[in-house]
Amino acid sequence: MPDLSRRTGISFAGTFFCSAFAACFAEVCTIPLDTAKVRLQLQKRTVVGEGTGPPKYKGVFGTISTIAREEGLPALWKGIIPGLHRQFIYGGLRIGLYEPVKAYLSSDYFGNVSLFQKILAALITGAIAISVANPTDLVKVRLQSEGKLPAGVARRYSSALSAYYTIVQQEGLSALWTGLGANIARNATINAAELASYDQVKQTIMQILGFSDNIFTHLLAGLGAGFFAVCIGSPLDVVKSRMMGDTSYKGALDCFIKTLANEGPYAFYKGFLLNFGRLGSWNVIMFLVLEQVKSFFFLEA
Structure with a gap:
């Protein structure tokens, strides 16, 4: 994690907006992979007669091509509006608070x-x-999970704002925090894997390998952050996606047990390559943009 907020005097607000901008930029670039990942994670075994039917979505490119063919290329950017809402709030806060909290914890x-x-x-x-x-x-996952519908069947939500309103109206205000437990576990864990590993990998290759603080170093550190995040967070990510996309689960533990019983442990790593492609590229883009934006603030200071 870059320490420019400490060295340059960038305020929390400045760090928040730099982080939010970088996170939103990365979201726009990588959301097609995220949409495909959500479809794979929500895909369950289908039974045809006495056997198991073939899955609709297969692999990285198969899932992307199926979505584009059946629903059109723009469908890969389903959920981009709530995705940007999410990254502005979540991306700004998680990175903006990192240095102050780290300072508080460290003597x-x-x-x-x-x-x-x-x-x-x-x-x-x-x-x-x-x-x-x-x-x-929640709204992002709901929009991404809705595939091609039969003729005459209306979509649940016409837009992101419609989704927020409809969920509150039909399910209550608290429904907007569906899956919060799984989401906290997932995002806190992945955030730790991303920020701590980026911080540590960057520090290590600069101190031990003698790399300078440049774009290549940021690229390597970003890839390392994405890899650790996916390895650690994929099972939690599957549970979170399923809870938000399917309201039949009673809680995170119920979702975990049913998924394990019905589909085995492999189910928790559905969409792994997509997830790594998504988080790996997302982290590289986000951290590269963040470092450059913060450097701009430093040079202008």
Whole structure:
């Protein structure tokens, strides 16, 4: 995680808006992969006669091509509006709060900060950020999960704003926080994997390998952050997506148990390559943009 907020005097508001901008930019670039990932995660085994029918979505390119062929290319950007809502709030808060929380946890802030302190700071900021942004995540998943409908069947939601209103009207205000427990677990964990690993990988390759603080270093650190985030967070991501896309589950544990019983442990890594393609590229883009935007603020200061 870049430490420019400490070195340049950028305020929390400045860091928040830099982070929100970088997160939104990365979202626009990578949301087709996220839409395909959600479809794969929500896909359940279908029974045809006495056997199991072939899945509709297969693999990275198969899922993307199926969505584009059946629903049109713009369908890959379903959920982009709530996605931008989510990234502005969640992305701004989780990164904007990281340095202040890390400083609070560390008595040696101007020296070396331990890996444990980095992980704890990222866990806390991820949990706070997604608690605020959960409604945007819910609407994003609901819009992304809706595939091609039979002729004459109307869509549940005509737009992101319609989705917010309809959910509150039909399910109550608290429904906007459906899956919050799984979402906190997922996002706090992934945030810790992303921010702490980016921070640690960047520090390590600069100190041990002698790399300079440049775009190539940011690229390697971003890829490392994405890989660790997917390995650790994929099972939680599947549970979160299923809870938000299917209201039949009683809670995160019920979703986990039913998924494990019905589909086996492999189900928790459905869409793994898509998820890594999404989070790996997302982290690379986001951190590269964030470093450049913060550098711009530093140069202008």
